[in-house]
Amino acid sequence: MKNKIYYRLIISVILLSSGHFSYAQVPLRQFEPIGFAQVQIDDSFWKPKIDKVATVTLQACINYTEYKTPRIRNFEIAAGKRKGKFEGIFYDDSDVYKALEAISYSIKNHHDSLLEQKADEWIDKIAAAQLKDGYINTYFTLNGLDKRWTDMSMHEDYNGGHLIEAAVAYYNATGKRKLLDVTIRFADHFDSLFGPGKRHWVTGHEELELALVKLYKTTNDSRYLKLANWLLEERGHGYAYGYTWTDWKDTAYAQDKTPVRDTKEITGHAVRAMYLYTGAADVASFTNDDGYVNAMKTVWDDVVNRNMYLTGGIGSSGNNEGFSVDYDLPNEQAYCETCASVGMVLWNQRMNLLTGESKYIDVLERSLYNGALDGLSLSGDHFFYGNPLASTGKNARREWFGTACCPANIARLVASLGNYIYAKNDTAIWVNLFVGSKTSAKIGRSTINVEQQTNYPWDGNIKIHMDPDKKTKFALHVRIPGWASGKPVPGDLYHFINYSDKKISLYINGKEAPYTNDKGYAIINHEWKKGDIVELNLPMDVEKIAAKETVTADSGRIALQRGPLVYCVEGVDNNGHALNILLPDNATFTSSFEKDLLNGVTVIKTEAPVITVSNDGLSVTTTNKTITAIPYYAWCNRGSNDMEVWLPTKIKNVRLNY
Numbered sequence: 242m243k244n245k246i247y248y249r250l251i252i253s254v255i256l257l258s259s260g261h262f263s264y265a266q267v268p269l270r271q272f273e274p275i276g277f278a279q280v281q282i283d284d285s286f287w288k289p290k291i292d293k294v295a296t297v298t299l300q301a302c303i304n305y306t307e308y309k310t311p312r313i314r315n316f317e318i319a320a321g322k323r324k325g326k327f328e329g330i331f332y333d334d335s336d337v338y339k340a341l342e343a344i345s346y347s348i349k350n351h352h353d354s355l356l357e358q359k360a361d362e363w364i365d366k367i368a369a370a371q372l373k374d375g376y377i378n379t380y381f382t383l384n385g386l387d388k389r390w391t392d393m394s395m396h397e398d399y400n401g402g403h404l405i406e407a408a409v410a411y412y413n414a415t416g417k418r419k420l421l422d423v424t425i426r427f428a429d430h431f432d433s434l435f436g437p438g439k440r441h442w443v444t445g446h447e448e449l450e451l452a453l454v455k456l457y458k459t460t461n462d463s464r465y466l467k468l469a470n471w472l473l474e475e476r477g478h479g480y481a482y483g484y485t486w487t488d489w490k491d492t493a494y495a496q497d498k499t500p501v502r503d504t505k506e507i508t509g510h511a512v513r514a515m516y517l518y519t520g521a522a523d524v525a526s527f528t529n530d531d532g533y534v535n536a537m538k539t540v541w542d543d544v545v546n547r548n549m550y551l552t553g554g555i556g557s558s559g560n561n562e563g564f565s566v567d568y569d570l571p572n573e574q575a576y577c578e579t580c581a582s583v584g585m586v587l588w589n590q591r592m593n594l595l596t597g598e599s600k601y602i603d604v605l606e607r608s609l610y611n612g613a614l615d616g617l618s619l620s621g622d623h624f625f626y627g628n629p630l631a632s633t634g635k636n637a638r639r640e641w642f643g644t645a646c647c648p649a650n651i652a653r654l655v656a657s658l659g660n661y662i663y664a665k666n667d668t669a670i671w672v673n674l675f676v677g678s679k680t681s682a683k684i685g686r687s688t689i690n691v692e693q694q695t696n697y698p699w700d701g702n703i704k705i706h707m708d709p710d711k712k713t714k715f716a717l718h719v720r721i722p723g724w725a726s727g728k729p730v731p732g733d734l735y736h737f738i739n740y741s742d743k744k745i746s747l748y749i750n751g752k753e754a755p756y757t758n759d760k761g762y763a764i765i766n767h768e769w770k771k772g773d774i775v776e777l778n779l780p781m782d783v784e785k786i787a788a789k790e791t792v793t794a795d796s797g798r799i800a801l802q803r804g805p806l807v808y809c810v811e812g813v814d815n816n817g818h819a820l821n822i823l824l825p826d827n828a829t830f831t832s833s834f835e836k837d838l839l840n841g842v843t844v845i846k847t848e849a850p851v852i853t854v855s856n857d858g859l860s861v862t863t864t865n866k867t868i869t870a871i872p873y874y875a876w877c878n879r880g881s882n883d884m885e886v887w888l889p890t891k892i893k894n895v896r897l898n899y
Contacts, residue, residue: 375430450520511556515584553608579616599761
């Protein structure tokens with residue numbers, strides 16, 4: 242170990258003296274994720290959802306992208322393959338690319354030759370629409386190339402970023418280079434125009450930054466990492482110009498008010514912020530830039546301590562699709578865009594890689610199981626754009642949207658779940674998410690096969706089978722979720738009520754395992770041999786949660802959580818109403834798995850007063866009834882009806898007339 246540290250120090254000194262330290266030094270990342278292509282998921286909770294995305298969600302994306310909207314047709318027209326003019330919105334190309342990325346993950350999950358054939362058809366049309374100089378954007382190709390790269394708000398860079406992400410995913414899934422080569426030509430075109438000593442550019446909708454880091458990792462061409470870093474450095478200096486919409490002149494909205502490294506609080510558009518911060522964490526992990534590292538830690542604290550919903554959703558305001566003021570977290574009016582929760586997963590993964598701290602996975606898991614998963618119907622073909630925490634029955638899932646970022650975005654997240662389960666470095670393996678799955682990793686000269694078996698999130702028993710090809714000593718890091726240790730989120734915005742410590746047990750081959758705690762992980766240093774089994778048991782009690790008093794929307798209310806899942810009450814389970822339930826302080830709960838309800842869920846039941854008003858409005862009655870709560874992600878799958886996450890504990894907060 243000492244030799245390794247000495248070697249790294251010598252390399253760093255050499256690189257520093259050569260003037261290349263910023264981009265070539267040993268990465269700051271604590272470990273690397275084991276990619277989706279090396280993970281096979283057979284989990285009883287996630288596998289059906291992944292299959293549903295492959296067989297239903299992606300078909301919906303294809304149907305709307307190619308047949309019911311002009312998105313693919315725009316590429317054909319731009320390539321001169323058919324006559325016509327551009328139709329749609331200037332950022333519609335990105336939906337094609339996000340769908341291709343989701344298709345890429347799905348092909349790798351379980352190969353579908355027809356799906357791959359469809360992807361290849363689209364890729365041919367995309368490649369044909371690319372100009373000789375590498376530029377590709379159907380809106381400007383068909384509406385005047387003289388206007389390209391003149392307006393930072395027009396999403397040329399955003400579209401290009403999603404093109405890069407799709408190309409990298411498709412290359413990793415299939416080994417085919419055609420789309421990757423299109424991407425490289427586009428990136429080189431952008432690099433020829435922008436960068437140090439060239440034109441200034443501030444991405445109107447961040448995305449290109451994180452995508453360029455992916456391209457750097459795929460090609461090992463440091464130009465792309467430098468370009469991503471330069472794009473971050475452009476922000477906050479007044480370089481933005483050409484904005485055509487009034488609200489885009491709001492520099493806070495566009496995360497352009499201050500330099501990234503000086504960021505202290507989250508502002509503006511939620512999705513853009515997530516993509517920007519993901520890119521900043523990525524760049525920091527490869528350049529060891531303390532300014533970015535400290536800024537990302539600071540703004541993350543601002544998010545989880547003042548601006549995040551219990552579901553892991555962010556962006557409370559529909560006016561700017563983002564943030565207003567601290568602690569403004571209304572429930573019924575919550576915007577909480579699905580894409581923002583997807584962004585929370587991306588950003589928190591990068592923060593975990595950057596710091597090695599499990600608290601970021603705690604937030605990732607919260608967003609994944611609640612705020613993001615809620616965006617996809619159980620049938621796989623209806624979607625939420627916004628995800629409120631209360632409803633009077635006016636909300637409904639939709640087949641598609643005019644701005645259709647969310648369907649393909651949630652599809653690519655679910656299909657790429659394998660990216661978030663495991664991580665490794667040269668001396669250790671990390672288990673971050675508890676998902677039935679298999680993978681393998683090289684530790685030294687040994688190949689370590691790992692298999693998880695679990696019924697998570699319905700119960701807390703996780704078995705991890707360790708099967709090295711020969712006896713090998715290394716450290717296994719198993720995340721101990723914050724919710725299992727009495728802290729629902731890493732911060733003080735929410736807290737469990739009357740939480741009593743539950744025993745978390747960890748065994749190796751049936752015997753209590755010696756381990757150390759560090760950064761939220763149980764670390765087992767062991768000489769592993771074939772057949773070793775690690776067993777982790779997490780408590781799965783129903784917990785009551787209260788919000789900080791500054792969150793006035795949740796004053797006098799509590800929420801229910803079991804494991805990583807936030808629960809809600811829905812009218813269909815509770816005599817048609819959900820907003821007239823009063824949850825007493827002494828309520829006790831039972832939980833049971835109902836296999837025929839909502840594709841199989843664990844429900845929570847309790848006895849609680851239900852308040853009703855007579856038809857003439859002159860009398861109010863209170864009746865104790867059995868109340869049923871379901872996982873939040875599953876609501877509104879049986880039609881539009883009442884729903885509430887935060888249940889009132891005082892009669893003055895019960896809604897009687899609505």
